[in-house]
Amino acid sequence: MSFPSSYPTYMPKNMFTQYLDDYVSHFKISPLYQRNVEFAEYNEVSKTWFVKARNANSGEDEKYCAKFLVVATGEATNPYIPEVEGLNTFPGKVLHSTQFKSGKEFENKNVLVVGSGNSGMEIALDLVNHCAKTSIIVRSPVHFISREMVDLAKFMLKHFQLSLVDSLLVMLSKLVYGDLTKYGITRPTEGPFYMKVKYGKYPVIDVGAYKKIKSGEIQV
Structure with missing residues (x-):
């Protein structure tokens, strides 16, 4: 649908x-909501999945059998805040990206976004759109691609090898975004989809942050 x-x-x-x-x-x-899966096993003989879950409301165990099992628990559901010297005594506000709601409360304030993944870039964009003085730390090389490039890549991966698709994506990214090093951003030597498969690291799917970085409204 x-x-x-x-x-x-x-x-x-x-x-x-x-x-x-x-x-x-x-x-x-x-x-069925409020179920905690405690066990799942595939039976090679019957070609079915056996799943044991606990009903969080009643506390009772429930058993399910199914031909297919979809694991959709997410890859980045647990917030992580690294230990940073001086963070506990920092007088300003410190937020994890999961706690961020809107850049409106940071209007005309100096804000540093730590991390250049999709969450970091989108938060930086929202901050700038709400007139915050925004900087972002980009520690590692990162790929910039558009949603249209992702859609094209997903289609091509059905017919071509990943390495070929990655090569095309990098070429398109260079055509659209140009040389990013002058803005403090470098591209990885490995392709975007290869990095997703090998390291679980996503490329930045640009929704407007690039233009703000290019204009200097987001400082890298």
């Missing part, structure tokens, strides 16, 4: 949750 044509490319939370509700209604799914 595709997203409605009226939905924007980057939809807000309320639109996405509405889509999930519509999906459940359309396919007549009855989700």
